[in-house]
Amino acid sequence: MAAAVITVLMWASSFVVIRGVADAFSPAVMAFLRMAVGAIALSVMAAIVRVRIPRGRALVLVLAYGALWFGFYTMVLNWAERHLDAGTAALLVNFAPILVAAVAGVVFAEGFPPPLILGMIVAFTGVVVIGLGDGSSSGDLLGVGLGLLAAVLYASGVLLQKVALRTVDSTAATWLGCLTGLVVTIPFAVPSLGAEVSQAGARQLILVAFLGLGPTALAFTTWAYVLRRSTAGATAAMTLSVPAIAILLSWVTLGEVPTPVGLVGGVLCLLGVAISRMRTLPGARHVRRPGNADVAARRGSQESPSTSAGSAQSGT
Numbered sequence: 001m002a003a004a005v006i007t008v009l010m011w012a013s014s015f016v017v018i019r020g021v022a023d024a025f026s027p028a029v030m031a032f033l034r035m036a037v038g039a040i041a042l043s044v045m046a047a048i049v050r051v052r053i054p055r056g057r058a059l060v061l062v063l064a065y066g067a068l069w070f071g072f073y074t075m076v077l078n079w080a081e082r083h084l085d086a087g088t089a090a091l092l093v094n095f096a097p098i099l100v101a102a103v104a105g106v107v108f109a110e111g112f113p114p115p116l117i118l119g120m121i122v123a124f125t126g127v128v129v130i131g132l133g134d135g136s137s138s139g140d141l142l143g144v145g146l147g148l149l150a151a152v153l154y155a156s157g158v159l160l161q162k163v164a165l166r167t168v169d170s171t172a173a174t175w176l177g178c179l180t181g182l183v184v185t186i187p188f189a190v191p192s193l194g195a196e197v198s199q200a201g202a203r204q205l206i207l208v209a210f211l212g213l214g215p216t217a218l219a220f221t222t223w224a225y226v227l228r229r230s231t232a233g234a235t236a237a238m239t240l241s242v243p244a245i246a247i248l249l250s251w252v253t254l255g256e257v258p259t260p261v262g263l264v265g266g267v268l269c270l271l272g273v274a275i276s277r278m279r280t281l282p283g284a285r286h287v288r289r290p291g292n293a294d295v296a297a298r299r300g301s302q303e304s305p306s307t308s309a310g311s312a313q314s315g316t
Contacts, residue, residue, distance in 0.1 A: 062177055066178065071182075094243050
């Protein structure tokens with residue numbers, strides 16, 4: 001639970017920070033700097049714990065989700081936040097948990113437990129409520145399209161990562177994923193990297209460094225830790241609280257004041273996440289499948305009187 005809380009808080013803060021430095025860096029340069037800082041921190045961690053580099057199919061999966069999630073998702077999200085406010089971007093991106101739960105329920109045979117379904121319905125209702133009443137600009141159609149594309153890349157990365165984590169350590173998966181994302185951003189960032197870094201102020205550089213250390217190195221490590229120990233659907237569902245926290249942070253730091261309707265939506269998001277983490281719904285009848293003892297007892301009750309009597313006489 002502590003790892004889940006760290007992930008949610010870090011990722012929620014990233015939407016606000018990206019919005020705050022969107023004017024200083026182009027989407028690709030911001031993504032490159034973020035991945036570079038994250039890769040340095042994760043490389044130190046990997047050296048300390050002496051991670052084992054995966055091979056074969058596992059390595060291909062790690063490289064694939066690294067490219068989609070760390071690389072392209074980060075650049076697309078940065079681009080989207082040049083057209084959208086932080087809260088609206090968080091709302092659109094967090095359509096991804098719905099996609100993850102739907103695909104994981106079928107492909108990974110995770111099923112659709114009633115608490116997960118109800119929790120996601122409640123949380124997604126909160127997302128819609130926030131979108132209708134957060135009091136901020138919804139941006140243009142390009143921004144909305146980029147936000148939804150980011151959600152698809154996010155969901156694809158989660159599903160690939162879930163498969164990779166069956167055989168790959170979470171630290172190794174995060175480290176290699178970040179390195180892959182760094183490589184993916186290089187061709188897009190190099191043309192304007194020097195000029196933008198030289199023109200940026202100290203505050204903007206510090207904030208981008210925070211994106212690399214907090215929402216990337218730390219949060220992706222804690223995310224992988226949770227994902228390896230839970231289902232993809234349940235883990236993704238916890239991130240539905242990100243928009244509510246992002247809107248609160250943008251209110252405090254960027255002056256984007258939420259409306260009462262937006263606050264109600266935030267409460268619904270948090271309530272939905274809480275429900276999705278339940279084992280069973282309150283008041284639901286638990287149907288226990290018959291075990292070996294039940295089968296043996298049923299067979300014993302069907303024995304003939306003579307057999308039962310013989311058993312009793314033999315002391316069994």
